Amino acid sequence: MLWTFAVGSTDVFRITVDDTEATYIGPWKESKRQKNQYAKSVHFIKPDHSGRKNDRATWPLAITTDGNYHLSVRSPAYHRQAKNALFSVHQGSKKTDIRISQKRHSGQWQSLGDYSLKQNETNYISLARHKRRFVVADAVRAELISPITLTPPVITTPSNTVIENPYTIDGWTQNDASVLLYNNNHYQQSVTSDSETGLFSAAINLNDGANEIFARTSDGHQESEPSNTIVLNYQNQSPIEYTGSLLDDTVWTADEPEQSYTIVDTLTIEEGVTLTLMPGTRLEFAPDAQLIIKGHLQVLGEEQAPVILTAQIIDPKKIS
Numbered sequence: 001m002l003w004t005f006a007v008g009s010t011d012v013f014r015i016t017v018d019d020t021e022a023t024y025i026g027p028w029k030e031s032k033r034q035k036n037q038y039a040k041s042v043h044f045i046k047p048d049h050s051g052r053k054n055d056r057a058t059w060p061l062a063i064t065t066d067g068n069y070h071l072s073v074r075s076p077a078y079h080r081q082a083k084n085a086l087f088s089v090h091q092g093s094k095k096t097d098i099r100i101s102q103k104r105h106s107g108q109w110q111s112l113g114d115y116s117l118k119q120n121e122t123n124y125i126s127l128a129r130h131k132r133r134f135v136v137a138d139a140v141r142a143e144l145i146s147p148i149t150l151t152p153p154v155i156t157t158p159s160n161t162v163i164e165n166p167y168t169i170d171g172w173t174q175n176d177a178s179v180l181l182y183n184n185n186h187y188q189q190s191v192t193s194d195s196e197t198g199l200f201s202a203a204i205n206l207n208d209g210a211n212e213i214f215a216r217t218s219d220g221h222q223e224s225e226p227s228n229t230i231v232l233n234y235q236n237q238s239p240i241e242y243t244g245s246l247l248d249d250t251v252w253t254a255d256e257p258e259q260s261y262t263i264v265d266t267l268t269i270e271e272g273v274t275l276t277l278m279p280g281t282r283l284e285f286a287p288d289a290q291l292i293i294k295g296h297l298q299v300l301g302e303e304q305a306p307v308i309l310t311a312q313i314i315d316p317k318k319i320s
Contacts, residue, residue: 013144017059017125019043019137026055026129028137034076036107038139042076047132055129057137066118066219067147070111071125074139077106082133087112092121102136109141116148120220150224153179153193153200153215161233165251166203166276169213171227173198178218182226183211190218205276205300206234208253242267246275246295254280254305262312268292279305286312 018039019030028043043057063069071089075081081102089096089112098112117123125140153173173179176195181188181202193200204213211232217224236255243265252261252275260282266289269275273295277283279302285291301307 013065015061015063015142016139017061017141018139019057022057022059022137024057024137028055028057034136037076038074043137044134045129045137046134047130049131053128057127059125059137059140061117061123061125061140061142063117063119063123063142065144065147066222067116068114068145069117070114070143070145072109072111072141072143073100073125073127074109074141075100075102075106075136076138080134082130082135085130085133085135086128088126088128089113089115090122090124090126091115091117092123114145117142118148118219148219150174150177150217150219150222152224153217153227155213155215155227155230157230159231161235162206163235163237165206165234165236165238165253166249167206167232167234168201168203169230169232170199170201171215173200173215173217173227178220180216180218180223182214182216183207185212203249204232205251205278206232206253207278208234208236208255243289244268245270246273249274249276251276251278252281252283253278254282258282260284260310262286263289263291266290266292269295269297271295274298276300277307279307282308282310284310284312 019042024043026045028045030041030043032041034042045055073087083101083103084099085102087098087100100110127135127137129135151174153171155169155171157169173193175193175198177193178190179193179200180190183204188205189202191200191202211234212229213232214229215227236253240259241262241264245268247270262284264286271294276298278300299307
């Protein structure tokens with residue numbers, strides 16, 4: 001496989017795959033004496049009147065950049081070549097068939113058209129065996145026309161001072177895209193935008209004070225430029241003593257000044273509910289208190305700001 005970078009006013013990226021890098025099904029034979037062949041050899045296969053559909057040559061396209069590509073094939077002069085050789089372009093699960101005359105334009109690149117190719121998909125070109133004529137497998141080429149650029153998301157929720165935690169933000173981006181969300185430059189979570197409208201929503205876990213929220217669009221290989229940034233100033237007004245049940249997603253923070261959340265009796269995190277303990281949170285259990293987790297407990301302690309769980313100790317002198 002040959003990668004070529006053309007220098008000029010526009011950078012061009014080409015992948016050329018020779019016949020020696022192709023894979024073959026059926027009785028293909030190698031020849032090194034064909035006029036106008038691309039490199040040192042070609043492969044050919046005789047016609048099969050029975051129409052065996054699986055006999056084919058396949059050239060892999062190992063692209064390293066998502067983008068729009070111009071694809072082309074090259075064929076040398078060969079006797080009794082097909083005027084309508086069947087090439088197929090495979091883009092993941094999508095297949096496009098193109099008929100090419102191998103009798104004309106010997107030694108020249110012939111266009112298969114323009115296609116959108118992605119790294120995370122299986123991309124290749126195949127040539128099928130012909131019923132009545134010889135077909136020749138020489139080389140194929142993929143030339144980058146333009147990379148696929150990701151559009152930065154837009155967060156439509158305004159900056160504000162809030163007391164809810166987590167706090168839901170809204171925005172929009174490309175349809176059916178992965179949106180990566182960051183709080184104070186720390187990755188927090190990803191959501192997927194709507195497949196038709198590109199709208200997205202996400203419940204963001206907030207720290208005490210200022211939270212600078214931004215997002216990026218991702219396709220699994222590259223990320224867009226960051227979105228606009230909004231600032232959510234969180235004022236913690238949560239109770240400090242808990243019992244009973246948590247029925248909604250809840251975030252506890254270290255608070256300013258630092259204080260402990262106390263479970264005074266049995267507290268149950270119900271199914272489908274998440275309790276998140278942000279860095280520096282202190283959780284204290286009264287005597288005989290317990291935390292029952294039917295949903296989820298997320299503990300986000302850090303080395304410099306651990307989550308601390310403690311138990312109240314009863315002074316034996318105060319027991320009557």
